[in-house]
Amino acid sequence: MTLLGVGARLIDVTSGRTLEGEELDTEVTRVGAALSLLPPGALFARMSVDLSSVLNYLGAFEAGRAIALIDPALDADVLAGLIERFRPAAVLSAPDASAPEGYGVSDGHWVRESAEGVEPHPHLAVLLPTSGSTGNPKLVRLSRGAVYANADAIAEVLGIDRHEIAPTSLPLHYSYGLSVLNSHLVRGATVVIEPSGVLGRGFWDAVNEHKVTSLAGVPYHYEMLRRLKFDPAKYPTLRTLTQAGGKLRDDLVAQFNDKIREVGGRMFVMYGQTEAAPRMTTVPAERLAEKLGSAGPALPGGSFAIRREDGSETTHPKIVGEVVYRGPNVMMGYAEDEAGLAAGDEYGGVLATGDLGYLDEDGFLYITGRLKRIGKVFGNRVSLDDLEHAVRSASVGIDVVAAVPAGDKVVLFAELPEGDGAKAICKDAAKALSERLHLHTSGFDVRPIDTVPLLASGKIDYRSLEAQV
Known part of the structure; x- marks a missing residue:
């Protein structure tokens, strides 16, 4: 063979x-x-x-x-x-x-x-x-x-x-x-x-x-x-x-x-x-x-x-x-x-x-x-849970974040007060992910949100977030 x-x-x-x-x-x-x-x-x-x-x-x-x-x-x-x-x-x-x-x-x-x-x-x-x-x-x-x-x-x-x-x-x-x-x-x-x-x-x-x-x-x-x-x-x-x-x-x-x-x-x-x-x-x-x-x-x-x-x-x-x-x-x-x-x-x-x-x-x-927590960025499979962890550990000022797939990119909702400061933090988070994964920043759409929605179990309500993409 x-x-x-x-x-x-x-x-x-x-x-x-x-x-x-x-x-x-x-x-x-x-x-x-x-x-x-x-x-x-x-x-x-x-x-x-x-x-x-x-x-x-x-x-x-x-x-x-x-x-x-x-x-x-x-x-x-x-x-x-x-x-x-x-x-x-x-x-x-x-x-x-x-x-x-x-x-x-x-x-x-x-x-x-x-x-x-x-x-x-x-x-x-x-x-x-x-x-x-x-x-x-x-x-x-x-x-x-x-x-x-x-x-x-x-x-x-x-x-x-x-x-x-x-x-x-x-x-x-x-x-x-x-x-x-x-x-x-x-x-x-x-x-x-x-x-x-x-x-x-x-x-x-x-x-x-x-x-x-x-x-x-x-x-x-x-x-x-x-x-x-x-x-x-x-x-x-x-x-x-x-x-x-x-x-x-x-x-x-x-x-x-x-x-x-x-x-x-x-x-x-x-x-x-x-x-x-x-x-x-x-x-x-x-x-x-x-x-x-x-x-x-x-x-x-x-x-x-x-x-x-x-x-x-x-x-x-x-x-x-x-x-x-x-x-x-x-x-x-x-x-x-x-x-x-x-x-x-x-x-x-x-x-x-x-x-x-x-x-x-x-x-x-x-x-x-998808049944599982996997997304794709420009064709590259990525763990959405790992992306969340990477943002939290990037020291950009984000502690609560939820990632959801969005076609050929990922949207990450960051719990931040709205304003110019939040926008700057989101840009820093996208840049950190880009540098870590060696993929263009446009693959990571980081958005501020007042409160990340939760289910009764205390887990993140990803379905409601996916509806906002």
Whole structure:
């Protein structure tokens, strides 16, 4: 089981280097052999958008080494906590800071000095944190089979073949960005590694120079492209748009669908979770206008059911409940610490998503809300409880705060007396969250409120706050 299909190619814009065919296979094998010599345990890889990060990932996958993909901008204290809990064999592309106790420095990596460590389960391939840069994240355990099955299913529904050329428009530690890489390489397509992203100066030059055929984005990207008056006619080879990472407004889906169809292209809207490696649905491009607001049918090999409050499941149309997904791409489970890496498959291909929704007569899924306290900021999953804690501990003058999801951002209601002083404090809180999560301040709408509403139990009345968003 390999991610490198016949014809797979990597183009690194920064160095001008292209790897394909035997040269790519040799380089991935070389990196994998070096990683195999490291002590037992999972590898941590700080995944910048660069060639070395991609080769570390592919080398580990091909060599059978479990690898956790870490945001290179992750707060030092959060990274330290992960290292303490999981005792990785090495931290690849380590920070410039001093290595933690028990680790030495070798070729830019932190390598564990002790040869004693828990051997990960032999099926375990990829580990992804659950909550970005906040709190005390668990690691999602994805098997080789799950990663491969999802890459293959995505490639099938999007029609990816060796003629497709995709850019790294998303971070590689982010499950959606990783799936773009996987789904193209597995079908022998090309991935253009360009670090500046959709809003960067060099990105669109690379799109034209390397004849890029597709673009993947989260709702924030499409909001920005709308403001920049994006015109696909300026990029003759770009004919496929894909969107996931949160719900994009229906009017923008229609707008971008119209734009790309005018030049003979297509747009796909998708739904997924990291726990599903990560995608579960794709709306067929030819039905997107007809099914606005839908997440689409399940990917090949997958299926949906709706779980009622009594625990029973149904596939009857229009019944709202928790969305349950079944498929070969479902995670093995979560890991809280090093010992959890050795566990086998605890989910059996069944994922209770925590999302509320319903199916229509054609089996298309519609998401209507969330069961759990999770929000998304520009496609990045964040714990709302952790955001509240971060605001309270930011020393900006906020003691009582309640966070609620609001599409592709989070609204935080801060208990403060109204006035200019309150507005300044709210701006400081948004800035503190932006700096902590390395996301733009516009993703955090901090608002003053006289009194945060409470339920009779004394708990915050989040539902009434959501009604004010």
